[in-house]
Amino acid sequence: MNVRELRRMYELESTYWWFVGRRDVIRVWLEGLRPDLPPTPQILDVGCGTGGNAMLLQEFGRVTGSDIAPEALAFCRERGLEDLIQCSGDGLTAPDEAYDLVTSFEVFEHVENDRLAAREAYRVLKPGGKLLVTVPAYAWLWSEHDVALGHRRRYARRELIGLLEDAGFEIERLSHCVTLLLPTTVLFRVLQKAARALHIGGGGEPQSGLVILPRPVSALFAWTLRVEAALLRHMNLPWGVTLIARATRKADAGRYARTERQTSSQRE
Numbered sequence: 001m002n003v004r005e006l007r008r009m010y011e012l013e014s015t016y017w018w019f020v021g022r023r024d025v026i027r028v029w030l031e032g033l034r035p036d037l038p039p040t041p042q043i044l045d046v047g048c049g050t051g052g053n054a055m056l057l058q059e060f061g062r063v064t065g066s067d068i069a070p071e072a073l074a075f076c077r078e079r080g081l082e083d084l085i086q087c088s089g090d091g092l093t094a095p096d097e098a099y100d101l102v103t104s105f106e107v108f109e110h111v112e113n114d115r116l117a118a119r120e121a122y123r124v125l126k127p128g129g130k131l132l133v134t135v136p137a138y139a140w141l142w143s144e145h146d147v148a149l150g151h152r153r154r155y156a157r158r159e160l161i162g163l164l165e166d167a168g169f170e171i172e173r174l175s176h177c178v179t180l181l182l183p184t185t186v187l188f189r190v191l192q193k194a195a196r197a198l199h200i201g202g203g204g205e206p207q208s209g210l211v212i213l214p215r216p217v218s219a220l221f222a223w224t225l226r227v228e229a230a231l232l233r234h235m236n237l238p239w240g241v242t243l244i245a246r247a248t249r250k251a252d253a254g255r256y257a258r259t260e261r262q263t264s265s266q267r268e
Contacts, residue, residue, distance in 0.1 A: 003071050005148060006050060008210055010075040013052035016210065017218045021225025022242075023056050025177050026105065026132070028229045029246060030060050032173075033101065033130055037061070041100035044124060046089050046117075047107030051076035057103060064099075066092065090117040094124045101125075104133045106242075108163070109151045118167035127251035131169060134244045135160060137176060141241070143189040160243050169247035175232060176240030180224040185241050 013019045041061035045054045048065030049072050057063045065081055067073055068088040076084055087093040089104065089111040102121045108114045121131055136146070136154045146154065155163075157174065164171055178185070188211075213221070231237065 002148075002150070005150075005210075006069065006071050006075065009052075010050040010078070012210060013050055017213070017222040017225070018210070019052055021222050021229075022105075022134075022178075023053065024226050024229040025232060025244065026053065026134075027056060028232050029132055029244060030057070032233075033132065033246065034060070036130060037100050042098065043101045043103065044092075044094060044099045046092065046102060046104040046121060047110065048072070048076060048081075048084070051079040051081050053103070053105050054081055055079060061101065064094070066094070088117075090114070090120060092120045092124055096123055097126045097129075098124050099126065099129060101130045101132065104131070106134055106136065108133065108135050109146075109153050109155070110149075112152065114153070114163060115166060118163050118169070122167045122169060122249055125249040127249060129249045131164070131247045131249070132245075133160075133164075133247070134177075134242050137239075137241060137243045141186065141189060143193060145189065155243055157243060160245060164245060164247050168250055170250055172246045172248055173236070174243065174245040175236035176242065177228055177232065177237055177244050178225065178242045179228055179237045179240035181221060182239060182241055184221075 009019075037060075043057050043061045043063045045057055045063055045065045048054045048067050051065060051072075054063050054065045054076065062083075063081075064083045064085065065073070065076055066085045066087050066089075067076075068086065070086060073084045073086055085093055089107050090113040102125055104117075104121060108117055111117045121133075125131065136151065137156070139154050139156065142151075142154055157176075161171060161174065228237065228240075
């Protein structure tokens with residue numbers, strides 16, 4: 001992600017409907033994890049970006065943030081976050097079996113080797129530890145927004161399942177979210193592509209979908225995600241812009257991720 005988009009994220013992350021609503025969803029899933037975690041779990045937030053989600057995670061345990069971009073970590077420090085490491089998602093410098101919970105929110109789509117990133121998350125988790133991950137859904141939804149944010153891919157449900165299971169995880173729950181806004185998202189992406197094709201807006205660098213909306217519209221969108229968060233307490237959603245999954249590191253395969261990491265490194 002370029003520095004301009006990082007700064008926009010930092011400026012908007014506390015108030016913009018997408019970030020606020022997504023944290024409502026994440027909070028519900030974190031609350032569902034509480035019974036399976038120690039009283040004060042060690043948490044690694046992989047690809048922490050500018051730190052908005054790490055601030056939420058602090059309510060649930062001791063948080064370490066990791067990101068490959070030094071600019072992102074600088075924004076985290078401006079939020080008061082200090083326990084930070086600079087590394088890529090597919091090359092974590094954290095030690096083996098160090099964390100009770102690893103979170104990876106909209107990260108796998110950025111890294112070159114997403115399979116290695118999943119195995120790295122497995123490696124740094126304690127046996128029985130938990131992974132909470134979100135990724136963008138549907139390859140057919142690919143647009144200028146993905147290019148601007150540095151995405152390499154979007155995921156089908158079966159692809160995310162295969163990615164996590166191949167890394168050794170046992171998937172406990174998987175759902176779509178940002179469901180009610182899927183038609184609006186599709187319409188916006190179509191209009192964005194049309195504007196680019198017609199050279200409306202002056203061209204230039206690809207632009208993300210972080211558009212400042214009129215306050216009533218923004219409030220409506222945030223409300224729809226609060227509704228979804230409430231629904232996700234009781235059910236999974238069958239479609240949506242994002243996939244969210246909860247998985248467990250199996251307690252009987254401690255050397256798997258380390259072996260795969262070495263093998264992958266040798267191939268590369």
